[in-house]
Amino acid sequence: MEAGGLEWVLVPAQQLVSWGAAGAMVFGGVVPYIPQYRDIRRTQNAEGFSTYVCLVLLVANILRILFWFGRRFESPLLWQSIIMIITMLLMLKLCTEVRVSNELNIKRRSFADFDLNYFWHWSKFTDYVQCVLTFTGVTGYITYLWLDSSLFVETLGFLAVFTEAMLGVPQLYRNYQNRSTEGMSVKMVLMWTSGDTFKTVYFILNQAPFQFSICGLLQVFVDIAILLQVYLYSYYPQKPVSHTAHPASTKAL
Secondary structure: OHHHHHHHHHHHHHHHHHHHHHHHHHHHOOOOHHHHHHHHHHHOOOOOOOOHHHHHHHHHHHHHHHHHHHOOOOHHHHHHHHHHHHHHHHHHHHHHHHHHHHOOOOOOOOHHHOOHHHOOOOOOHHHHHHHHHHHHHHHHHHHHHHOOOHHHHHHHHHHHHHHHHOOOHHHHHHHHHHOOOOOOOHHHHHHHHHHHHHHHHHHHHOOOOHHHHHHHHHHHHHHHHHHHHHHHHHHOOOOOOOOOOOHHHHHOO
16 A cells, blocks of 8 residues: 555656656756847847857757657657757847947848858848758758668768757857957856756666767767866966958957
8 A cells, every 4th residue: 555655656756857857858958048148138249159159059950850850759859959949040130130230331241142251140130040941941851852761860860969069169169269258158158068967868868869968978078168268268367369360250150
């Protein structure tokens, strides 16, 4: 009787934990961007945030959704990708509006110019949307043609999670260029680290495709490297590297 009563308590508790973990996977990835979004909106300055972070996450999550059609994985991971794509588009919209308002008398650039020197540095949010839709259409069509190839599907899955694992690299490089982490939300990076750690453990425990676990570990290492930059540049300030290149290079990331 005691065993039956204990089971009556444990089963709902386990179910609640499972639902909580799934909910954390779906929405936990977007939480780190809330403080960064608020900082940019408050200061009307997006210089400290690399919009290439948005590019990396958009590419990674579009590829992950396509991977799902070839190899079905847990639905919370699929919903996480959909929510993340929406979040990154909102971040891009804000960053573009702020940057353009601060860059008066600058020639407007668009996706239709096909100028690689200004790639991902366009003047309107709609240009970013056009780029994302074009990428989705092309990769979606290729996936449709090769969906029966297990090698292609596994490669697609690896590219999806490997791209996401490189998430922090643009921010890492931007901090290195500036010799400073000013303008970057430390809260965002701390949330990256805790979220990526949780995510990697979730992958391992739920036996997700092996690509997810390996690249999750790589993501944690990149997060730690950025936190080391925060410590280094805070306690040992350095002069920023001078750039004499293209005028847009200072805003390339």
